[in-house]
Amino acid sequence: MEDRLKALAEEARRELSGAPDAGAVETARVKYLGKKGELSKVLGGMGKLSPTERRALGEVANSVKDEVERLLADATGRVQDAALEAELHGPKLDVTLPGRGRPPGRRHPVSRTLDEVVRVFARLGFEVATGPEVELDFYNFQALNFLDDHPARDTQDTFFVDPAWLAKRPSSPVLLRTHTSPVQVRAMLGRKPPLRIVVPGRVYRRDSDITHTPMFHQVEGLLVDRDVTFGELKGTLSAFATAFFGKGIKTRFRPSFFPFTEPSAEVDITCVICSGKGCRVCKGSGWLEVLGAGMVHPNVFKSVRYDSADVTGFAFGLGIERLTMLKYAIDDLRLMFENDARFLEQF
Numbered sequence: 001m002e003d004r005l006k007a008l009a010e011e012a013r014r015e016l017s018g019a020p021d022a023g024a025v026e027t028a029r030v031k032y033l034g035k036k037g038e039l040s041k042v043l044g045g046m047g048k049l050s051p052t053e054r055r056a057l058g059e060v061a062n063s064v065k066d067e068v069e070r071l072l073a074d075a076t077g078r079v080q081d082a083a084l085e086a087e088l089h090g091p092k093l094d095v096t097l098p099g100r101g102r103p104p105g106r107r108h109p110v111s112r113t114l115d116e117v118v119r120v121f122a123r124l125g126f127e128v129a130t131g132p133e134v135e136l137d138f139y140n141f142q143a144l145n146f147l148d149d150h151p152a153r154d155t156q157d158t159f160f161v162d163p164a165w166l167a168k169r170p171s172s173p174v175l176l177r178t179h180t181s182p183v184q185v186r187a188m189l190g191r192k193p194p195l196r197i198v199v200p201g202r203v204y205r206r207d208s209d210i211t212h213t214p215m216f217h218q219v220e221g222l223l224v225d226r227d228v229t230f231g232e233l234k235g236t237l238s239a240f241a242t243a244f245f246g247k248g249i250k251t252r253f254r255p256s257f258f259p260f261t262e263p264s265a266e267v268d269i270t271c272v273i274c275s276g277k278g279c280r281v282c283k284g285s286g287w288l289e290v291l292g293a294g295m296v297h298p299n300v301f302k303s304v305r306y307d308s309a310d311v312t313g314f315a316f317g318l319g320i321e322r323l324t325m326l327k328y329a330i331d332d333l334r335l336m337f338e339n340d341a342r343f344l345e346q347f
């Protein structure tokens with residue numbers, strides 16, 4: 001057995017001195033020192049020996065094992081050095097090659113407009129408020145003075161949440177909010193006047209064509225205080241138009257109707273495409289409609305228990321996608337939702 005061990009050591013010396021790479025060194029390690037390796041095989045026969053013979057053989061076996069370990073360490077060092085050497089003499093790194101780009105991500109145009117609108121109103125002293133997208137009919141319609149048979153409640157416009165889901169709330173229909181105006185109601189119910197808020201958020205309508213998507217974004221505004229006038233509404237929105245679109249933009253208020261404001265107005269700005277001369281986008285009028293606004297209706301104050309003898313207020317609502325399209329001269333709403341990197345990287 002001793003001869004066999006010495007022969008093993010000799011074999012390992014030969015094999016490892018010629019090992020070409022790390023793989024060959026690992027193969028040799030398994031072959032000699034592995035659980036089922038050569039050394040274990042020889043030592044497996046030790047049971048038949050007398051104690052004295054066993055001790056003598058054990059010593060030889062240990063020294064063979066030590067040697068093989070040393071040989072493995074040497075061989076590993078050698079193949080690593082060789083690999084490094086080969087790399088140094090291999091093909092050179094061409095530092096003149098252009099780098100591989102990592103295109104930076106960009107904010108979506110809708111997010112940019114949302115932030116910018118909020119920033120403009122923040123400078124005018126408005127705070128941000130938010131509310132749920134899944135809303136009760138009460139906040140979305142009832143408290144905003146929509147009569148029960150108001151056409152906006154029609155299933156044509158509103159996504160209702162399946163009543164079968166709503167066993168817990170049979171009293172008020174649950175829907176996806178069709179505008180950000182319900183947050184006016186939530187804010188007033190939660191706080192006492194004075195109040196000055198803007199509400200950015202998603203809204204939903206059953207509408208889908210070139211100029212409508214089932215989900216879009218609005219920013220709502222509400223200001224309530226003593227002696228708030230329509231003049232202040234005009235001043236505020238004109239200041240907004242100038243800050244957002246630039247100097248030289250004029251605003252125009254046209255009478256309109258919303259259930260929750262009286263009087264109500266639709267607000268136009270000078271056409272940003274033709275500067276008011278008249279073009280295809282403004283249909284020759286020189287004006288573009290950008291938002292709805294008005295003085296808060298007394299019935300709305302009543303439903304939030306504000307005293308309209310004591311306070312007045314104005315509100316407005318604007319569509320973010322529309323503002324974005326006008327600001328960046330984008331002619332197709334669908335581009336906003338297709339996530340085409342070639343479109344998005346232009347911002």
Ligand code: DAH
Nearest residue numbers: 179181292293294315316317
């Ligand atoms: N909620 C209206 C809509 O979605 C927009 C609006 C109009 C909001 C007038 C207002 C307002 O606060 O005063 O069409």
